[in-house]
Amino acid sequence: MKQSYRLINNAERKCEAYYTMSGHDHHEHKHGFIRTYLFSLDHKMIGKQYLFLGLFFLLLAGGMAMMIRWQLMYPFDTEHPFPILGKLFFGKEMTTMPPEFYNMLFTMHGSLMIFFAVTPIVIGAFGNFIIPLQIGAPDMAFPKLNMMSFWTIFLGGVIMIASFFVKAGAAQGGWTAYAPLNSNAVNLPDLGTSLWILAIYLGGSSSLMGSINFVTTVLNMRCEGMTLTRVPLTTWGLFFTAILNILWIPVISAGLFLMLIDRTFDTNFFLAGPPAHYEGGQPLLYQHLFWGFGHPEVYILIFPVWGIVGDLLSVFSRKPAFGYEATLISMASIVCVSEVIWGHHMFTSGMSPILGHVFVILTITVSVPTAIFFLNWLCTLWGGAIRFEPPMLFALGIVFVFSIGGLTGLYLALQVADMYLHDTYFVVGHFHYTLAASVFFGAFAGIYYWFPAMFGRRLNKKWGIAHFILSFIFINCVFFSMMQMGIMGHPRRYASAEKYQFLMSSGVMEWTKFAGWSAMALGMTQIIFVVNFFGSMFFGRKSETNPWHAASLEWTVEHPIPHGNFAQAPVVFRGPHEFSSPQTEDLDRDWLTQVEPDPAT
């Protein structure tokens, strides 16, 4: 305890010392290429490293999604191999996908998307880049830990990719990696699953390091005047994410560790019944450990997005965020509730009915704080002067897709409805609305919004709008069709539905084809983004300091933001959303940044 106090005091002292140091703004020029771009201690560079890592895995895992949809459109159809890559993967003679390859695809799609695409972009990139800037700190509390957290997840990513090349390929047991399919080495004997466990383990360690950094930084390194209720919502979202990470990553780590020794040393934690070596194991234990982390993980990924939406709706409506404190209280209450509702993933596991009822009530309670978010978002828009810039379009898109994702969660929270819908495509559609549509729209909103602060240039607006409109249409086509397929009873993780009469006669294939082609179109749409992103990075229009007329601190420093961020320690006078305030009546603009003193009256 004592030592941790000392650590935190150190962080504070470092913060003060930084600004009293002279000449620190020329600091960065002293470093060579390696210290500037690879082993950088600068939170902004680490944030960008996370961004590129995440985008790389987003493209990879997105490509896998397209292969999955292709297989389902043309199951084992030799006439329609996957374009271009089909021959490369399955040989010239055997042009169809073997079922184990299909299982590997959806397993790795899920794992890479969650742990190596969403986490690095939404938490790693935004968290590292934005938190110190928004709270007026020179850097993260522990820059070396920060660097280590990036290189740890990088190593995890390398192992993930390496696992494709071992015998029998990468993990095939689902991203949830249920025991005993994954824990009993008899079922999946090859190295892929063990490497998968190791990589997720490293990803988790990286998140832990990052989260400790986030929490310490937010609590200890806020500049003068930056009270907790003046911190922008994005930073709040990331802060709550970090708290959940710190609490629950150890739980999944424990589960994965037991699984790894079950696999390698023939222990018996998750084995019972005929395959067990000894008595006393229990496969359900894994599910409790997994969902004990797995459900908070949903909020871990969505909190930063909620924060981004709150901030962006305010900036682009030119209005203060409505009910800022109510939003914070709602977020905090979700942090508490998220930890006691994991059982709704296990309604069909034969759990006690009374326990089931408890989980039903607790789960649907989440809709109250969530409804307050929607109330606040819509009230922020109401009476505003809305600017439809690309980041705002994505933020509005999130309000739409997250309303579908959140509301369809109600079906699955109800034990009886879940008995039918569980493990069907309905669940897949639902969680893609929340985790794919909402979170990636959040990622895009953030990238379009902070791109000028990151690279000093603007992303092309027209291409941004095109990217949004096409993504919005196709993403809804894909995931709405999936929910429809789920209602028809299509179980998830099927390499083909052709064996089932009730599916083939119900027209599920038409929906599969529709979802499949929409997914192809959605994938192609992202080319617009990739071209826009890299094109604008080098050739985009140079951005002014505060292109969006925002009020928070990251828009008060000139590009390129130097190592140490602020030339002098900023002093904050007001909250982050002072738009259209009466104080600006005599000014030629409608916003007051957090650092300027009140205009003379």
Place this chain on the structure above:
Amino acid sequence: MFPQDVSVNGHMVDDLFWLTTALIGVTFLIIVGILIYCSFRFRERPGHKAVYRKGDTKRSTILTLIFAAVVFIGLDLNLAYFDHHAFKALLGSPPTEDEAVVIDIHAQQYQWNFRYAGADGVFGESHDDLVDKENNFFGLDRENDEAAADDLESIAEVAIPVNTPILFKITSNDVLHSFFPVNFRLKMDALPGTETWMYIEATETGTFEIACAELCGLNHYTMRAELKVMEQEDYEAWLDELAEGLADEGDDY
């Protein structure tokens, strides 16, 4: 939409689904309605200025709390009540083993094994260490256990009498599976080492399908079984056929 429902209680799942759809449909339309209205009415244009409102007044707080209460009571408790109501019928009142036809299920990788108690009406004891995924799906000791001697087994095909409560006892020989008789709107996991159960009652005869709903390995998607709902006499004839098959097998020893 939903596949055909052939069970006594399955309609309650559909009813709950549509009730939920109605409630969240209205909520969704309100959200999208306001979203679209705001996008047109409050877009930035010359001469239009945003109002300065933070929503931190006492009035806003009270209205937010009222809104939260409306959501909790109108949406949440309402749904929880109907869920509980449906739960009591579908999952909460299982028939006793005397009232129902009991069928034992041992799932294993890519096949469903079913077992009936046979003429004596008593299941032979299942021994985990005797389970053999090729010859002895239920781990029975047919030679020494009298109750086990006449147990009837069927692979990937199960017959049940119509209008009779059926109690499935479900477990697994290897990994997790999930027993999903689609037309009965229920699903129950098969766990090695644990026995779960499900009860159904069919209202129509015909052949229906059972799917596996929990990833169980590379041929997960092929793990299909047929559920034949028959009139009582057909069902008995079907069981007799199984018994004859068992007797023939016995002659081979």
